[in-house]
Amino acid sequence: MKYIPGKLNRLFTNYGMLPKDVIYDYPRVTMIGNIHLYIENHKGLLNFNEHEIIIKQDQGTIRIKGKQLVIKNLLAEEIVIEGVIDSVGWESSNT
Template identity: 50%
Template sequence: MPKNLKQRMKSWITNKMELPADVIMDLPRITMIGQLHIYIENHRGLLTFSDQEVRLLLKQGQLLIKGKSFVIKTILPEEIMLEGKIEHVHYLDN
């Protein structure tokens, strides 16, 4: 099945069944509390970590988080909670 058609079908099913897009389309769910905490669900793994940068693998690309004084508060296979001063959150294409 062509990738574009598959994506359109998932989008249509999500709209018709009123399901959250992150569940059907395998998207990350990102919750930020000010600049102090960021909670990311549905990632594919931690690629890099330092006190100023975190890079996570996503199904489609990567998520880059930049800031200061980062500490991982929780890390599970598909979830991570990061604490510190969050300055930038960027999606990177593969």
């Protein structure tokens, strides 16, 4: 679902009709311990090595740092990362 402008967004989210991640096209991040990370609604991979993975989002980037990081699954809108995850951070874009 694409971004719905203005008051319609607030109507859908304030009255519980649709979750905010759907309306605003936000990523959904699920982490199991520090060994497994599942991200839905990503917009692509910007950088990858065994110590850092950077994932593009409409509103910025998600930066994962750790050791022995591997991408177990990469699909059009979801990604699964495993390894020893030290940090997951969000960097907003200025647009």
